[in-house]
Amino acid sequence: MKSTTIFLVLITLIVSLSITAQNSSLDCNASEVNDIYFQQHPKSLNEYKQFNEYSKKFINNLKQNKLSRTTSYVIPVVVHVYGEVQGGLPVDYQTIVNTIAQVNEEFQGLNTDYNTVDAYFMGIRGSLDIEFKLATLDPDGNCTDGVVFHSVASGQANYNSTIVPNDAWDNYKYMNIYITNDLYANGYLFYNGVAWYPSTQMSDDNIARVVYNGIYLTGNTDSETASILTHEIGHFFNLIHTHEGDCGNLDQVMDTPAEILYSDIQNFCSQNVQCGNNVNYENYMGYKAYYGGCYKMFTQGQINRVIAALNHPTRQPLWQPSNLIATGVNIDCNLSVIDFTLENKVIIYPNPTNDSFNIMSNAFNGEDILINIYTILGQKVYQKEYKNAESSLTIENSIKSSGYYIVKVILKNGKQINIPLIKK
Ligand SMILES: [Zn+2]
Ligand SMILES: [Zn+2]
Incomplete structure (x- = not known):
């Protein structure tokens, strides 16, 4: 071998050895x-x-x-x-x-x-x-x-x-x-x-x-x-x-x-x-x-x-x-159907709530929307369709026991969002 080749082989060997080390x-x-x-x-x-x-x-x-x-x-x-x-x-x-x-x-x-x-x-x-x-x-x-x-x-x-x-x-x-x-x-x-x-x-x-x-x-x-x-x-x-x-x-x-x-x-x-x-x-x-x-x-x-x-x-x-709800680790948040932009954000207040609460979003805008409420174990406790919904809805006496819930809002076009809710 030429000396340059030997040199290259040596260098390669040293480099690979030092990487292994x-x-x-x-x-x-x-x-x-x-x-x-x-x-x-x-x-x-x-x-x-x-x-x-x-x-x-x-x-x-x-x-x-x-x-x-x-x-x-x-x-x-x-x-x-x-x-x-x-x-x-x-x-x-x-x-x-x-x-x-x-x-x-x-x-x-x-x-x-x-x-x-x-x-x-x-x-x-x-x-x-x-x-x-x-x-x-x-x-x-x-x-x-x-x-x-x-x-x-x-x-x-x-x-x-x-x-x-x-x-x-x-x-x-x-x-x-x-x-x-x-x-x-x-x-x-x-x-x-x-x-x-x-x-x-x-x-x-x-x-x-x-x-x-x-x-x-x-x-x-x-x-x-x-x-x-x-x-x-x-x-x-x-x-x-x-x-x-x-x-x-x-x-x-x-x-x-x-x-x-x-x-x-x-x-x-x-x-x-x-x-x-x-x-x-x-x-x-x-x-x-x-x-x-x-x-x-x-x-x-x-x-x-x-x-x-x-x-x-x-x-x-x-x-x-409450944080497990806020971070969604216990729900299936389906990426493909969600398209609520930040401007169309859905807001629930007050949250935690007593007997009634409001849901507000510009996305409603006269549309027919469906609101389902689930326990964190996935049991449905409330379902209602709102025709020609205003941008703000009041939901009364929907939940009996205190605890953690998921409010699922579904628009007519299939878009949906899950929002955590705490009932006092
Ligand atoms: Zn091991
Ligand atoms: Zn360490």
């Missing part, structure tokens, strides 16, 4: 970004410390059954995608759906490898009846499939990214996930993801978030690597790396053994002793399962900390029944 290391900067955030925002650090104290008490009460416990949670999600192809891999609607499904399985303990957890840790496995659901109503009340495609953009993992608040949907109504290939806009395309712990300041600024690399979505990598999104969402609900503080065991969870990040471990996915104890090498919040490919479990202590976080002022509004 980059690709195999886990790059979640959650500990670092939260540290920096707290250094720069003392009030938020204070809130964080106080919430850790609250969580401890909350968990004690939970264990002693002193709390009437919510047993299931639904979290409305919006996913912002920056580039429908990232690193040559598809980031389309179906990829997002499959990814959310994997996250749900893992939080719910329905992943198949949940049953093959190391016997030593079988007894402290934890799961939670929580479901992440793509929103079907956007902040304006229009239909959506919960995935918003933007042109390629980077840097959403930088705290001060202007893209983040620009594209955000109300942080108190939706969990916002940003999918991009270049997380820090520095040209390094292999960071896995990052997330911040709950913070009122961040939610007020509409920048609370999970940021994740499209190349590590379900289907774009092996399923164990894709579990890193479960890890990042763990951070979003206040979980800390299991190796935080090394043998100092600073993850604020009692039942996760102390461990250190780097060591002379040979096989990451078998029993290892560090800090004088067996480490929980299969834990979603550690790194060992990433290197070994064996993400399988949260502990019960971690799940309890997540439940406490679900009561944080920034997370609690997400799963309230």
